[in-house]
Each structure stands twice: as C-alpha cells, then as structure tokens.
Amino acid sequence: MYSAKIKVTLRRSILDPQGKAVEHSFQSLGYDKIKDTRIGKFIELKIDASSETEAKKMTDEVCGKLLANPVMEDYEYEITSLNGDK
Amino acid sequence: MYSAKIKVTLRRSILDPQGKAVEHSFQSLGYDKIKDTRIGKFIELKIDASSETEAKKMTDEVCGKLLANPVMEDYEYEITSLNGDK
Numbered sequence: 001m002y003s004a005k006i007k008v009t010l011r012r013s014i015l016d017p018q019g020k021a022v023e024h025s026f027q028s029l030g031y032d033k034i035k036d037t038r039i040g041k042f043i044e045l046k047i048d049a050s051s052e053t054e055a056k057k058m059t060d061e062v063c064g065k066l067l068a069n070p071v072m073e074d075y076e077y078e079i080t081s082l083n084g085d086k
Numbered sequence: 087m088y089s090a091k092i093k094v095t096l097r098r099s100i101l102d103p104q105g106k107a108v109e110h111s112f113q114s115l116g117y118d119k120i121k122d123t124r125i126g127k128f129i130e131l132k133i134d135a136s137s138e139t140e141a142k143k144m145t146d147e148v149c150g151k152l153l154a155n156p157v158m159e160d161y162e163y164e165i166t167s168l169n170g171d172k
Binding site for chain 2 (some may be wrong): 007008009022023025026029031033034035036037038039040041042043044045047048049058061062065066067081082
C-alpha cells in the first residue's frame, strides 16, 4: 500500500482570483507583508499497488485525467510506502 | 523574503464528500485500487519578514484566523528562505 500526496497548482501565468481575494483579506487584517498568494488543491490518497513504479504510474494517470486541468494547472506528488512495501 | 507552503486538510474524523465524489470518479475510470481520497487546500504565499521566526509566527496567525477552520481542519506548513535570508 502506498500513500500519494498531490499538490495541484494554477500555472504562474494564470490569474488566481481566489488567491487575490485571500490576499485582500490578509490586508484587511493588517498582514500587509504577505504577497503572491496562490491557492491550489492538496489531495491525499492511498493506492493498493504492487510496486512504487505502479503507484507512480497510477498517480500520474489520475492527475492527468481527473485531478488537474493540464491546460491551466501543474501538479507534483510524493509517493511514500505504507507498511514497509518497496 | 520567505516562502510559505501551507497544506490545509480536513480532520480525519470529518466526512469528506468532495473526496468521496472524486473516489467515485476514479472507480468509474477503472482505478479501483485507489482509496481513502481526501481533498484539501494548498496555499503558497510570500512573506516579507525579517526573520524565519517572524515568518512562522505570521503564517501560524493567518492559518488560525483565515486559512483553516480550527474546528474542522488541520494545517501544516513549510517555510523556506528566498534570496538567502536567515
């Protein structure tokens, strides 16, 4: 069993209105030293794969097909082995 | 200048309907080896702080006040120094 932790972020060139709104709230609260706020998704899942290679392959596939929009978003992930599988 | 990368996740005891919906889609696509899908937020921001301690303090404050719901969510973050500040 493997655990995948995936970060999906908007590409730098794409405007992030949600991040802008949060940044505006920071400023209203007096945190004017915070900037470049960008909001993305964080996805955790468990994969019952027989090898780390298979787990990586499956993670790449679901990121490309479902979790990230390949036109607007980038993703990165970490795979860790649970219960000592290799 | 420091960069903060924050992960906000729903507590384990809280039902995650968005994660369940995504998991259902995985199964429709034939990925039936994926389970325990949980969806959270990933936030990146830059902090113009004079020390890493100040950057951490500010990150903790904005997470507690704005980014995470302390009743339902947990957060963790990493602070990294940009342009070689300590």
